[in-house]
Each structure stands twice: as C-alpha cells, then as structure tokens.
Amino acid sequence: MEAKLLVSVHSPRDIRNWSVLQLEELAQELRRVIIETTSQSGGHVGASLGAVELAIALHYVYDTPSDKLIWDIGHQAYAHKLLTDRYEEFSTIRQLNGLSGFLKRRESEYDVWEAGHASTSLSAAMGLASARDLRKERYGVVAVIGDGALTAGMAWEAMNQIGQTKTNLVVVVNDNSMSIAPNVGAFSRYLTELRSAPAYTRMKQEIEQLLDSVPVVGGRLRKTVERVKDLLHHAVLPRNVFEELGFKYYGPVDGHNLSELIPVLRNAQLVDGPVVVHVITKKGRGYGPAEERPGEFHGPGPFEIHSGKFIKKPQPKSYSQIFSEALVELGATHPEIVAVTAAMPDGTKLDRFQQAFPNRFYDVGIAEQHAATFSAGLALGGMRPVFAVYSTFLQRAYDQVVHDICHQDLPVILGIDRAGLVGGDGATHQGVYDISFLRAVPNMEIAMGKDEVELRQLLVSALERPHPVALRYPRGASRGLDITGPLNPIPWGKSxxxxxxxxxxxxxxxxxxxxxxxxxxxxxxxxxxxxxxxxxxxxxxxxxxxxxxxxxxxxxxxxxxxxxxxxxxxxxxxxxxxxxxxxxxxxxxxxxxxxxxxxxxxxxxxxxxxxxxxxxxxxxxxxxxxxxxxxxxx
Ligand SMILES: Cc1ncc(C[n+]2csc(CCOP(=O)(O)OP(=O)(O)O)c2C)c(N)n1
Missing domain, CATH: 3.40.50.920 (Rossmann fold)
Structure with a gap:
C-alpha cells in the first residue's frame, strides 16, 4: 500500500511542526499499515491500533529520543516503531531476523526499554529518572502503562516509590478497560468509575484553577489564604487514588483526540513532580472486527481484512485446549478442583473451565505472584488448585513457588503452558527455563508427556499427588491423537x-x-x-x-x-x-x-x-x- 506521509517520516522530528489535521491523516495511515501488515503476519493488532494517537502525541510533545519514552510490555508500540524509521522493515515484524514484536534496544535508539512481560515500565522509569536526577541531567521520562498492566503488584511497588518523590516523571495510564480479556478486579472497577466521571473531573479542574488564581499578598495573610485554599480543596474536592499517592492527575482524556491529548500532555510535561495522565482508548480502534472482538484481536495470526476472519489451517486441538478440557472432565467428579489464571483465560483455554464451573474459576489479573500464593492458600483450605500459566510468566512467581507452595509442600498443580519455544513473541517469552528453576526446589515434582494422551493421563496422576506438581505442555497444536480413551493415571515417576x-x-x-x-x-x-x-x-x-x-x-x-x-x-x-x-x-x-x-x-x-x-x-x-x-x- 502507499503510505505517502509515512515515507517521509524518518524520525519524530519530521512531524513536530505538522498541524493536528496532518497528524490525524498520519494516524489513519499508520492504522492502514498496521492492519495490512498484521493481516499477513499476525501480531498485536488490537493494542497497537488503540495506541496510534498516543504514540503520535508523545513523540510530538516530547523531544524523543533525548526525552525517554518507556512502553510497558511493548506490544502496543507498532505506531511508535513506524514513527521511528522502521516503516521499510515493518513487514518483517515477529519473523526470523525481522523486527521484534516488542521493543528492542538494538533495533532503535527510540526503544529505551525492552520488555515483553507486563508491568515493568514504572520501575524502569523511576530508575531512569533517579539516575537522571543524580547525574544532574535534564530530560523527560514518560512511561505508558495499560490498565491491565496496572493490576500487577510490581506496578504498585513502583507507584509507591514514585509518589513519595518529587521527581519529574509522567505516567500515562492507557485505559481501554481490557487486559487481553476484559480487565478484572477492584482497581479496574475503580478506573471505570474515574473514567465515567469526566464532567466531575472537569468541574474539579475548573475549581482548582479558580483557587489557584486567587491572588495572595505577603506574610501571614498569604499563609492564611493558602491554608484556606488547602482546606477548601480537601472539603470540596475529594482526591482520587493517584492524587492520594502524590501524583498530579490529568484526565480522563480521549486518547484518540489529538486536539485534546496534545495540550494535556504539554501541561503534564510542565509539572514539577510525578504526574498521571489518564488516557481513554479503545482496543482495535479504527478496525471494526478488532473493536468488536478485542480479545481475539489481541494477538491473532493472519486474517482477512474485509471480513476479520482468521486464516487458519485446520489443526488438531492445542495442548492448552486438551489440558483445559481434561480439567473440565475431571472437574465434574472432583468438586475440589479450582482453576486459576493470571489474566490469560483465553490463552490457557481455562475459559472452558470458567464456563463449566464459574464458581470454581479465578482470573486474578496480571498477578502471577499473587496467583501462586493464592493457589497455595486454596490448597491449604482443602481445594485442589490448578494454576495454568505460561512457562515464561511463571518466572515472575518464583519466590511464591519456592516459599509459599513448595516450602509448605502444598498440593498445587502448575499447568505450565507454552513450555518450549514459542515463535513470534521471541526472547522474552521462550518457555525454556522452568525445568531449571523448578527442579532445584524441594518437594516440587515435574512431568511432561510426549503427547496429548499422556498430558491427560498425567493430569489425573498429578491430582493424586500430595505434593506440588508442575505439568508441562507446549504451545500450539497437539498431534491429533485419539483421546477418547479412559482417563487413567500414569504410574508416578515411571518412564x-x-x-x-x-x-x-x-x-x-x-x-x-x-x-x-x-x-x-x-x-x-x-x-x-x-x-x-x-x-x-x-x-x-x-x-x-x-x-x-x-x-x-x-x-x-x-x-x-x-x-x-x-x-x-x-x-x-x-x-x-x-x-x-x-x-x-x-x-x-x-x-x-x-x-x-x-x-x-x-x-x-x-x-x-x-x-x-x-x-x-x-x-x-x-x-x-x-x-x-x-x-x-x-
Ligand atoms: C507478566 C505478564 N503476564 C501476562 C502477560 C500477557 N499479556 C500480554 S499483554 C496483556 C494485557 C495487557 O493489558 P494492558 O496493560 O491493559 O494493555 P492493552 O493490551 O490493553 O493495551 C497480557 C495479560 C505478560 N505480557 N506479562
């Protein structure tokens, strides 16, 4: 396709004197390129379409790469890639020797931080800002984090530190009310409330401006007036959670409206101290099928643009599906089985278990550490928790596995999905370390079948064990074997x-x-x-x-x-x-x-x-x- 604007954009500097109208045209072009490319190669289409204007506005307002822009996970940053001189190679994304589907420091000086796992951006930004302050350097630090990633403890550990400091750091909360699946939890509900009160927020900002404009004159009078203003502030204007933590809060802002977004980001840039800019976006924005089916369009394979249908060769069921369906089968006769996921009900296929036994299913959000210890608690209380988690994301819950599950020898089953090589997601997602880090831990038992028949049997065997068990299975299609035979256990420890x-x-x-x-x-x-x-x-x-x-x-x-x-x-x-x-x-x-x-x-x-x-x-x-x-x- 012809990308007449994009061919002339070799760096964000090239767009910094454009009008909003031109930027809006650029946004449309970026969307077309993202849709066309991902329709062929697959990729994180939904999140990236949702962050097109955000990428433009951030590069427009900030002097990147001198100012540092950190994207959480990096799956939403396709527009950022295209704006930073990677249009020519964009069709190679996620393929061997091609562009990474996430950010890569060796790929571009604009890729300040490499990730793939969620919720690291705020800690990284705080580290960067602290180094800047210590070295008396001057540059902006901006971190973009999704509402899904904000469910993780790590993000709040960073917020806790940032809010206490006076450092200049802007946190952009990219709120589309979706993780991969709809976002979950009390904080997600809170964001919804915050989002649905723009009129209140506007009124609040107007009152704040009014109070700020009250002139004060010298000495004691000044102190008294400031105090009255403060009291008024608190009496009239309840503060939201970000403000309570020490951030200045701007929002909610329409993340697809550049005329709104740019001035708000400019204001945030001028604030002394930490700021949260709460931006509302829509996952899949501008492409009907992705807007309607955001879960499916989170990270699909190739698809037909006109219909939004996925182009898939017929394949046997995936190992995840085999695992989950076996769990459903067993769940019918084992009321003690409960299933736990950390924001991956679709990927792990535990959504099947959710449909069958909604009361025995838990999606805890992007919170692997909590999921592991929560499972330990469930086991302690007499349930048989099965925490299905990608091998790569289990890395984050290592201490919880060691200290909470294994040390107490609690019979938690870890369904280790995507064990092995994973393909397009690359280095941050390979499931090739879990044997090493799990087998060192006392009480942990680890098994992996040669095919789906054995996966099912091993699950039965695992349920009979009084110890923690890690049951590994790979990404993708199984062998297509007949699995209708009885669910008999495999003798434990027998090759x-x-x-x-x-x-x-x-x-x-x-x-x-x-x-x-x-x-x-x-x-x-x-x-x-x-x-x-x-x-x-x-x-x-x-x-x-x-x-x-x-x-x-x-x-x-x-x-x-x-x-x-x-x-x-x-x-x-x-x-x-x-x-x-x-x-x-x-x-x-x-x-x-x-x-x-x-x-x-x-x-x-x-x-x-x-x-x-x-x-x-x-x-x-x-x-x-x-x-x-x-x-x-x-
Ligand atoms: C630690 C960890 N757990 C799970 C994932 C899988 N994952 C990738 S993107 C995503 C959803 C992120 O939601 P949000 O931060 O709101 O970004 P959005 O995709 O909505 O833009 C999840 C769960 C991950 N990358 N890292």
Whole structure:
C-alpha cells in the first residue's frame, strides 16, 4: 500500500511542526499499515491500533529520543516503531531476523526499554529518572502503562516509590478497560468509575484553577489564604487514588483526540513532580472486527481484512485446549478442583473451565505472584488448585513457588503452558527455563508427556499427588491423537521404553520424543542400534529404568526443548554422577543464550533438535567415540 506521509517520516522530528489535521491523516495511515501488515503476519493488532494517537502525541510533545519514552510490555508500540524509521522493515515484524514484536534496544535508539512481560515500565522509569536526577541531567521520562498492566503488584511497588518523590516523571495510564480479556478486579472497577466521571473531573479542574488564581499578598495573610485554599480543596474536592499517592492527575482524556491529548500532555510535561495522565482508548480502534472482538484481536495470526476472519489451517486441538478440557472432565467428579489464571483465560483455554464451573474459576489479573500464593492458600483450605500459566510468566512467581507452595509442600498443580519455544513473541517469552528453576526446589515434582494422551493421563496422576506438581505442555497444536480413551493415571515417576538399542539410548522429554523415534529410524538404516526412552518425569527420575539403560547401552543422549543449563539432561547427568555410574552422556537442548523470534521449527532445526538434527549429532558423536579410547562402565 502507499503510505505517502509515512515515507517521509524518518524520525519524530519530521512531524513536530505538522498541524493536528496532518497528524490525524498520519494516524489513519499508520492504522492502514498496521492492519495490512498484521493481516499477513499476525501480531498485536488490537493494542497497537488503540495506541496510534498516543504514540503520535508523545513523540510530538516530547523531544524523543533525548526525552525517554518507556512502553510497558511493548506490544502496543507498532505506531511508535513506524514513527521511528522502521516503516521499510515493518513487514518483517515477529519473523526470523525481522523486527521484534516488542521493543528492542538494538533495533532503535527510540526503544529505551525492552520488555515483553507486563508491568515493568514504572520501575524502569523511576530508575531512569533517579539516575537522571543524580547525574544532574535534564530530560523527560514518560512511561505508558495499560490498565491491565496496572493490576500487577510490581506496578504498585513502583507507584509507591514514585509518589513519595518529587521527581519529574509522567505516567500515562492507557485505559481501554481490557487486559487481553476484559480487565478484572477492584482497581479496574475503580478506573471505570474515574473514567465515567469526566464532567466531575472537569468541574474539579475548573475549581482548582479558580483557587489557584486567587491572588495572595505577603506574610501571614498569604499563609492564611493558602491554608484556606488547602482546606477548601480537601472539603470540596475529594482526591482520587493517584492524587492520594502524590501524583498530579490529568484526565480522563480521549486518547484518540489529538486536539485534546496534545495540550494535556504539554501541561503534564510542565509539572514539577510525578504526574498521571489518564488516557481513554479503545482496543482495535479504527478496525471494526478488532473493536468488536478485542480479545481475539489481541494477538491473532493472519486474517482477512474485509471480513476479520482468521486464516487458519485446520489443526488438531492445542495442548492448552486438551489440558483445559481434561480439567473440565475431571472437574465434574472432583468438586475440589479450582482453576486459576493470571489474566490469560483465553490463552490457557481455562475459559472452558470458567464456563463449566464459574464458581470454581479465578482470573486474578496480571498477578502471577499473587496467583501462586493464592493457589497455595486454596490448597491449604482443602481445594485442589490448578494454576495454568505460561512457562515464561511463571518466572515472575518464583519466590511464591519456592516459599509459599513448595516450602509448605502444598498440593498445587502448575499447568505450565507454552513450555518450549514459542515463535513470534521471541526472547522474552521462550518457555525454556522452568525445568531449571523448578527442579532445584524441594518437594516440587515435574512431568511432561510426549503427547496429548499422556498430558491427560498425567493430569489425573498429578491430582493424586500430595505434593506440588508442575505439568508441562507446549504451545500450539497437539498431534491429533485419539483421546477418547479412559482417563487413567500414569504410574508416578515411571518412564516408558519405546525401543532398545545397544549403541546408544536417547532419553527425551516431551513431544521431542517423536523426533527421537524418527532419528532412531534414520540411524537404524545406517546400522546403528539406538534405543529411545520417553522420560515423562523430570523429577522424580525413573532410577530403575536409568540403571537398565546404563547396563544395556554404551552411551546416552538426552533431548529436551529447554535450556541445557540446569535442564532435564543436567538432571540425568547428576543422577549418573551420584550413582557413580560412568557412561558417556551427550546433552541435546538449547544453548546459554536468549533465543529471538522465529519459528520453533527453524530453531529446532538450527539447534539439532529435530529428527535429522538428533540423528546427525548422535551419528557424529558415536563416530567420534569409536575413535576414542573405550569408556569404563561400573
Ligand atoms: C507478566 C505478564 N503476564 C501476562 C502477560 C500477557 N499479556 C500480554 S499483554 C496483556 C494485557 C495487557 O493489558 P494492558 O496493560 O491493559 O494493555 P492493552 O493490551 O490493553 O493495551 C497480557 C495479560 C505478560 N505480557 N506479562
């Protein structure tokens, strides 16, 4: 498409002398580009369409990049990317070697802060503003945070600090009353009240101006008048929560009206001390289907622009759906099962459980820490909580898992969704660390099936355990297997022999087991006798089986879609070390580096974790071993 205005915008400086009319045209063009691009590649279309005018106004008012603009999460910042010289590459967004779907400091000097997880912006802004003040530098600091992200404790920890200081920092609350799903909780309700009282707020601002304009003259009289003004202020004008915390409050402002937004941001910029600008926006603004179905258009794949229909190849059910539906099935006969999500009812598919058992479902907002300890409390009270959470977001609740769940050995089930590589969301979202950080914790048990049949069975087994259990499953489509069989448990801690082999045995965890089986076939054609074990359990390991492996085979290869450091393979190494059984072990997994956006299949190939890659590594390794002096097995 032709973007006649945007082609001439190489930096926000290029628009700073434009009229509001021109800026409005630019907004329309930005929307067209965002819709056209995301219709092909998918992406965070709804949030970004909602923040188009906000991005324009902020870059218009502030002298970026000297002034620092921090976006919370960064998923809403596509217009910011386009205004900062990334139009030419915009079609590569979220693809391998293309632009990131979030902000990246190496991508642009305008990307001041990198995120992907919610609610970090205010702490980062406070840090930046404090450094500025200490170094006696002069630049503006502005943080944009959504009403959803404002439900997180971390945001309030920052508000608590910012409100106490006199530092110059502007917090823009981008309030669209949506998280991914409709926003939840008491604070969200409070924002709704604040939003629905613009007439009151305007009256309040007028009274404030009036009071400020009362002239006061010298000495004691001045003090008395100031005091009377103060008293009047408090008597006439109840303050909102932001003001109580020490912020100056501007709003609510229509976030799609540049003539309103720009002057308010200018005023906020002039205030000495912390300010909240409360901006009302609409998720999906300007694209009918996204406005009507904001949840679905939060982060969709490709779609038809004219109909808003998603372009999807028919696929088996996702692992999330399998997990959630099994939970619904079990929920019918287990009234003690309760489901918990931290703002991800759609992503985790727990919305199915919500429909079936509304009283036993909790969406606590973007509050993973709270969700974990809340689950611990539920378990303490005799319920069987299942907290379904993406592996990456569980990182935030580590202390709660250690201190509140595991230390008290409470039987909470963590449904660890998106365990493994995640694709377009990239480095901040890869689910490849949870084995490492969970298996170090006493009482925690960790399992992962090779497919959806085992996922269902392991859920039944997990419910029988008196300890915390982490049950991992990957992002995306399952294998399409028949899951109509009975929901029988898998014996706890028992791995599965899939094939025996004298030359080497591959011990794999999760769906990568199937790649290991294919690798075995490739190698069999070359004369290698390779066994395959479906581990199923990371903790506890199946000691009996591992002993047999050591007796029957000359070498072990571990395979996991997870970081090698501290991962499943490390657990195997530790076990053999501890048993003083010497056997060569090769660990297949992901390296000690952050893995950017790009398809999971690309990275599985790149890191030799698909069938060909596993076969290649095993072949090379066995070949080298043949040349090396013989290892001694005890
Ligand atoms: C810690 C964490 N939990 C969950 C998510 C998933 N997530 C991404 S965007 C989003 C909604 C954010 O809502 P809001 O801040 O209001 O921004 P909006 O999308 O409405 O613009 C959620 C829950 C995340 N990024 N980080």
């Amino acid at each position: 599965e022999w899939l094939a025996r082999g004298e030359d080497a045995t591959i011990i794999a965890i999760g769906p990568i087991v199937y790649a290991a089986l294919s690798a075995r076939e490739i190698l069999a054609q070359e004369g290698y006798r390779v066994g395959v074990v479906n581990a199923r359990f990371i903790k506890p390991l199946d000691s009996d089986l591992l002993r047999v492996v050591a007796q029957e085979t000359n070498a072990i290869i571990t395979c996991e879609e997870h970081a090698v450091a501290g991962g499943f393979g490390s657990a195997i190494n530790e076990w053999f070390n501890e048993q003083a059984i010497r056997i060569p072990i090769l660990n297949g997994g992901l390296p000690d580096e952050f893995i950017d956006h790009g398809s999971a299949s690309y990275y599985l190939n790149f890191y030799e974790l698909n069938a060909d890659g596993i076969a290649r590594r095993v072949r090379m390794w066995l070949h080298q071993k043949e040349k090396a002096p013989k290892q001694i097995k005890s």
